[in-house]
Amino acid sequence: MTLDDLEFLCTDAGRDLLDLAAGLDWSRAHQVASTAAVRRADPVHAAAAIDVVTARARARGRIRGGEAMLLTDEAVQQATAWPVAALRAQRLSGRAVHDVTCSVGADLGELVRTADRVIGSDLDPLRARMAALNVPDALVCVADALAPPSRDAVLVADPARRTGGRRVHDPARLSPPLPDLLATATDRDHVIKCAPGLDTSVLAHSGEVELVSLDGSVREACLWSSGLSAGVRRRATVVRTTTDDRPGPWGPPRLVSDGVAVHVEEVTDGDDDEVDAHGEPDRFIVDPDGAVVRAGLVRHWALRHGLRQLDPRIAHLTGPRIPDGYTGFEVLERCRLDRKQLRRALRQRDCGSLEILVRGVDTDPDVLRRSLALSGSQPLALVVTRIGSSAAVFVCGPRTGRTDTEHLTTAHSKT
Structure with missing residues (x-):
């Protein structure tokens, strides 16, 4: 175009x-x-x-108001899903904000709902013009993100992580380069969106690193400057969406729009993290949300929900119940990582399909599944984990949620 x-x-x-x-x-x-x-x-x-x-x-479903915007396919692919963008905009409520990589204006559309004043700029004149048409309440211009034509506004940036259709992992090869962005923003409050797998320890960043997941998928890491993070260094933001006529897992929704309710659980390194760790499982094994794991907040989240670790170095948790809004596995049997023993145990339980979770053990789930020659009719799960210096395998029931386990408990009590 x-x-x-x-x-x-x-x-x-x-x-x-x-x-x-x-x-x-x-x-x-x-x-x-x-x-x-x-x-x-x-x-x-x-x-x-x-x-x-x-x-x-x-x-549709990704950008609020997108049905009336002037968009390109590439811009939509790069846009932040609106629940995530809206939550970020909420944290900037009342501030003057300058999105220095505004593209066609998807994030600007969320920022103008909460911010006091919104500026957008992009190096591409076409995208800047689209943004101006899409978000008339924002002031949009053509400018280099490394030379922002604003003062005092919070800088927001989302450097492009693809070039030639391929994903870029080196922070210095992003567009604009992440180290250069951080240097540009060093004396100003800023929020910079990054890939969730980025090793932030190699960056000149002293503020908060926020990991965000949406409906079970880790979407992004956000670098918040110290002036915006209130002393928090690590945060996991777990986002779940439901229709607005359904109850959410954690009380009232944070946002409701177009029939969608946005529910949020946040964990930070300011929360307590004193939890026990020993290798005997309770009734359920719970695999925390990926944002919690990547943020290094497994113990903090476990303590909040009455869980403990099987091993202090591994993210598999165990407890008497599955937390609201999450899923887990009821433990049926413990085995060694021995294919003959596992085949026998699964055959006795008529296993026909198998979800396999692996942490801390060098085992390929697909290779392991093929070697077990499943031929039954029941869905089960294997949790392969490390406890101490040894591998352990737990044969479990299929993935289940809190509501399912409550029905199961009621049925057991009646019998």
């Missing part, structure tokens, strides 16, 4: 072309015919209109 294409799409004729494209079927089976129909209507601007319409479809 070009700037000329974009300006055309803002005209009456351009909106008519977008309406035409939006009314067509873009499934794989009809894509060729739909493309031909748009090209017949306007061969010059067809590609741009198709890009916007298909990007809007992909943005």
Whole structure:
């Protein structure tokens, strides 16, 4: 798409072309015919209109208000899911904020809901123009993220982590480079979004590192400057979404929008973490959310929920119940990491499908599963973990949640 294409799409004729494209079927089976129909209507601007319409479809549920935005497919792929972006905007409520990598304005749309004043800038003139059209309440300009044309505003940045379609892991090869961003923002409050697997220990960052998960998937790490972190160095933000007519796992939702309720549990290194660790399991084994694990807050989260560790170095937890909003496995039997013994135990329990969790042991779950020659009908799970210097395997029931275990307990008590 070009700037000329974009300006055309803002005209009456351009909106008519977008309406035409939006009314067509873009499934794989009809894509060729739909493309031909748009090209017949306007061969010059067809590609741009198709890009916007298909990007809007992909943005559904990811970008609030995305159905009316001018978007590209690449921008949608890079955009933060709206519940995560909205929670970040809440922490910046009442502040002046400058998003120095604003792209087409997805995050700006969340920031203008909470911030006192919002500036957006991007090095790409096309994306900056899209952002200005998409979020008219923000002041948008073309500028280099390493030379932000603002003073005193909190700097927000999301450096691009892909180049040539491939993911980049080296912080110095991001766009803009992460070390350069941190140097630019060193004297200002800032929030910089990064990949969740980033080794932050190698960075010149002294504030908070927040790990965020959404519906079980770890989405990002965020670097918050000391002035925004209130003394917290590590935070895990666990986000769950439900429909707004369903009760959430942790009380009232933090946000409700478009029929979606956003529920949040946060753990920080300011919480207590004195928990026991010994190798005999309680009734359930619980695998903490990935944000908790990556933030190094397993013990803090365990203490909150009445759990303990099986081994002080391993993230597998155990306790008499599964915490609300999470899943776990009921322990049935303990075995050695011996394939013959495991095959026998699983055959006796009529196992036909098997979820395998591995921590602290050099074992490939797929290779192990194939070697067990499952032939039964029941779903089970194996938790392969290290306790002390030895591997241990727990044969467990299938993954289950708190509600399921309450029904199970009630049934047991009646019998």
